Amino acid sequence: xxxxxxxxxxxxxxxxxxxxxxxxxxxxxxxxxxxxxxxxxxxxxxxxxxxxxxxxxxxxxxxxxxxxxxxxxxxxxxxxxxxxxxxxxxxxxxxxxxxxxxxxxxxxxxxxxxxxxxxxxxxxxxxxxxxxxxxxxxxxxxxxxxxxxxxxxxxxxxxxxxxxxxxxxxxxxxxxxxxxxxxxxxxxxxxxxxxxxxxxxxxxxxxxxxxxxxxxxxxxxxxxxxxxxxxxxxxxxxxxxxxxx
Numbered sequence: 253x254x255x256x257x258x259x260x261x262x263x264x265x266x267x268x269x270x271x272x273x274x275x276x277x278x279x280x281x282x283x284x285x286x287x288x289x290x291x292x293x294x295x296x297x298x299x300x301x302x303x304x305x306x307x308x309x310x311x312x313x314x315x316x317x318x319x320x321x322x323x324x325x326x327x328x329x330x331x332x333x334x335x336x337x338x339x340x341x342x343x344x345x346x347x348x349x350x351x352x353x354x355x356x357x358x359x360x361x362x363x364x365x366x367x368x369x370x371x372x373x374x375x376x377x378x379x380x381x382x383x384x385x386x387x388x389x390x391x392x393x394x395x396x397x398x399x400x401x402x403x404x405x406x407x408x409x410x411x412x413x414x415x416x417x418x419x420x421x422x423x424x425x426x427x428x429x430x431x432x433x434x435x436x437x438x439x440x441x442x443x444x445x446x447x448x449x450x451x452x453x454x455x456x457x458x459x460x461x462x463x464x465x466x467x468x469x470x471x472x473x474x475x476x477x478x479x480x481x482x483x484x485x486x487x488x489x490x491x492x493x494x495x496x497x
Contacts, residue, residue: 272306272315273316273320275291278320279294282320292479297323298313303322329343330468331464378407378411381410384417387417389424401434401437402440403419403423403433403436404416404420404423423436446480450476450480454472
């Protein structure tokens, strides 16, 4: 059981007397078992709906012992079972509703030594060139031009991943406003730099000798990518002085 600080008696703030903890106290409580956890990680888990701390009138987060235990369960399921946050959230919510649910399993969970067995990354959805043209509603000339600017890139075998449809559709929609593919090179360059930053952070995990750590790198990449996308969107909105729905 995770050890958490208890509230004070006699003197102290109302938050302390009621057993509520600041995010810094929660961090210290978790770090014995999860040395890599950070305040940013806790905030990210909150943003993904994994925990809902109370807020003081001034906006400070205050966590209960149950919140800390829930965070620990989330971190264990990420570390030991490599489950996506969406799956973890749905599982914990079902448990709290009193439903009899089993923890989802991704591949084989344990080997003979009790260590998690690395799960091979699932093969991404792939589509052919003709399928991409049809799905995005574009013609061959459009696709060739976008490929020349690096906006859409085929895989080694000439196929495309499913995300290429999203990219192509967005490029097409921007074109309706007079934004040409050559104008989008700055966006592609920014995306490449952001991806490079994520790779730089995750690279040590991918090169680690421990297979468990290498598998954990995939989950860390997804988390960092999500944070990067959110930050990019917020910065664009701030620069334009608008707020998207």
